[in-house]
Amino acid sequence: MKCPYCGHTRSRVLDTRDSGDGIRRRRLCLNCQKRFTTYEQVSVAVHVIKSDGRREAFDRTKLLNGIRMACAKRPIAMSELEGIVEQIEEYVYSSGQAEIPSKVIGNMVLDRLQEIDPVAYIRFATVYLELPDLDAVQAVIENLVTRSK
Numbered sequence: 001m002k003c004p005y006c007g008h009t010r011s012r013v014l015d016t017r018d019s020g021d022g023i024r025r026r027r028l029c030l031n032c033q034k035r036f037t038t039y040e041q042v043s044v045a046v047h048v049i050k051s052d053g054r055r056e057a058f059d060r061t062k063l064l065n066g067i068r069m070a071c072a073k074r075p076i077a078m079s080e081l082e083g084i085v086e087q088i089e090e091y092v093y094s095s096g097q098a099e100i101p102s103k104v105i106g107n108m109v110l111d112r113l114q115e116i117d118p119v120a121y122i123r124f125a126t127v128y129l130e131l132p133d134l135d136a137v138q139a140v141i142e143n144l145v146t147r148s149k
């Protein structure tokens with residue numbers, strides 16, 4: 001989303017409001033510090049398909065809450081979490097697909113969390129990947145430790 005004043009592509013969301021038929025956001029340009037408003041309208045409902053085959057409408061609030069829980073008490077700014085959700089939202093609505101597997105979304109979150117905070121990553125992975133036991137959790141941790149070396 002380009003800043004209308006300077007054309008910079010990075011902005012921080014100050015406020016998000018659901019206006020019924022769209023989403024209004026107040027943004028702060030990270031370059032020139034000016035504020036502007038964007039308006040998003042959803043043309044197609046996108047559904048998320050769970051691993052057990054159930055479908056549900058993509059819900060940014062639910063996604064954000066899931067990420068927030070994984071990041072509780074970790075040194076991560078709320079704006080960073082908003083950024084992850086926005087990125088995913090953008091992907092979801094611009095992909096042109098009416099249905100997206102929950103795994104795809106989960107993996108996108110994991111990719112970002114891996115860069116940001118390993119503890120949050122493991123928390124999110126435990127829930128999202130439905131790790132069945134300690135061995136599975138350990139495998140994820142080992143993978144993470146290996147990658148960070």
Ligand SMILES: [Zn+2]
Pocket residue numbers: 003004005006007008029030031032033034
């Ligand atoms: Zn700007």
